[in-house]
Amino acid sequence: MExxxxxxxxRPENRSTAEKPLIKNAMQGTPLVAKEVHMSFxxxxxxxxxxxxxxxxxxxxxxxxxxxxxxxxxxxTSDPDRKRRGQWFWKTADGSYVLSVRYxxxxxxxxxxxxxxxxxxxxxxxxxLREVKRVALEGGxxxxxxxxxxEIRRSFKK
Numbered sequence: 001m002e003x004x005x006x007x008x009x010x011r012p013e014n015r016s017t018a019e020k021p022l023i024k025n026a027m028q029g030t031p032l033v034a035k036e037v038h039m040s041f042x043x044x045x046x047x048x049x050x051x052x053x054x055x056x057x058x059x060x061x062x063x064x065x066x067x068x069x070x071x072x073x074x075x076x077t078s079d080p081d082r083k084r085r086g087q088w089f090w091k092t093a094d095g096s097y098v099l100s101v102r103y104x105x106x107x108x109x110x111x112x113x114x115x116x117x118x119x120x121x122x123x124x125x126x127x128x129l130r131e132v133k134r135v136a137l138e139g140g141x142x143x144x145x146x147x148x149x150x151e152i153r154r155s156f157k158k
Contacts, residue, residue, distance in 0.1 A: 061145040062136060065103055069133045073126055080122030089125050097125055101132055103148045108141060 055063070072088050081091060089099040100116040101108045107115040110132075117128050135141065 058139075058142050058146065061103075061149055062139070062142065065136055065141065065145060066133060068102075069129055069136065073129045073133075076122055076125040076129065080125060096120055097122065099125055099128055103141075103145055104152055106148050106151070108144050108148070 075084055075087055080097065088102055089097050091097055097119045098116050099119060101110060109115055119125050119128060
């Protein structure tokens, strides 16, 4: 093997410098060339450059809420007993779990006067979160999200 300096000149192997040497394999001789990647888009409908359309306020709130549900689902699947900042569920003294669905720091009313769900184990939390996500996708929480976001906005105007 030959040792090349950064400038490309050959230097003896026993010479020490602060430079990190480049090693060229004498057997290959030619430098490596990146292969061109050819992708086949025969089965796809290609479009010109697109921008997503502006979303209305309800859609933005719903998407934000759904991203938080996904975050909570990740918390519940990894280790439900571990406490994390912003976690919606906790373990009670009897070993069951309580899930309180939130938007910001405010609880969402799931049924008339009911703001939390009790579950036996961590797997049931994931099931409840999937159901909450399904209802949110259908727009079941849009009125509450609008009301809560208005309350949050008004608290900043004081």
